[in-house]
Amino acid sequence: MLEIESIATIASHSALQIMKGAKQEGFRTALICLKDRINVYSRFRHLIDNYLIIREYKDIVSKGIQKSLLDLNAIIIPHGSFVEYVGVDNIYRIECPVFGNRKLLEWEHNQFKKYELLKSAEISVPKVYNDPSEVDRLVIVKLPGAKGGQGYFLAKNKNELIRKADKLKINLAEALIQEYIIGTPMYFQYFYSPLFNRLELLGSDIRYESNIDGLKRIPFHIADPTFTVVGNIPVVLRESLLSQVFDYGEKFVSITKEKVPPGAIGPYCLEAVCTNHLKIIVFEFSGRIVAGTNLYIMGSPYSWLYFDEPMSMGRRIAREIKLALENNELNKVIS
């Protein structure tokens, strides 16, 4: 039987929350840390039992780090940096258990697969154009490998799309051309527990993005909007929206069980825009913890409805691992 003693992650994204949650649930912790980030993370040394130092993110799959993780009986918690910087192929090379479904990270990484998964779940999604000449409205263009909203651009019509793509030397066949939904962006932070077969909504947030969120401060349009995430702000949903939010959350769990078995495990996020007709349209998902959960390190208005104690997403993950170990069901939560 597998033993788990330490919870490990990469020093970035939501690492502090994950370390704190692990400590709250009685685990030891290990932080895989870029050399030049030690200065930040060592300020929280009471949360970190072991540092595994790397020179670049991909070093996580080096023999030395893998051995250290195995020696520590560690389980890895993947977050956004695993998808963006470690590389999805490398995720399969991690030898110790990984919390969640590694395959879902692979789907998350591919914009086209991601969109198809949402669509086949019968979740409302924006229209996608395969042929640029068919563009008949405002679109957002997502280039392959764009990270954290960086590298997206808007085009008002097909002529502008083709002109901008030429200027930026972009091959539109490789880009996802998606209808731009006007409304309020909202991100729903779910946790699916395979142990209890229960879907929990643990929080919601809005991303603060530069410079689209700064443009409203000036009276006229002087720059093209960009979508680089710089932070997150909390939002509590109008309560009547919850039926759509739970419906989409459940549809997501079902479709992942069917197409990406064993399906979603633990945290995931649906990223949406709510229109003025109160219709929620989902343009993305993340198949792991999202950075917006950092808002709720003391718990959120939603987590408080489930738990009479502060329950961050990081702590919820550690709690699921602890319960899985106690019930001899670790295989249900790792891949």
Ligand code: AMP
């Ligand atoms: P993403 O990296 O895909 O989460 O997107 C970055 C940001 O782009 C989002 O937070 C939204 O502000 C914006 N965005 C992406 N897709 C759409 C869409 N189809 N409609 C409206 N806004 C979008």
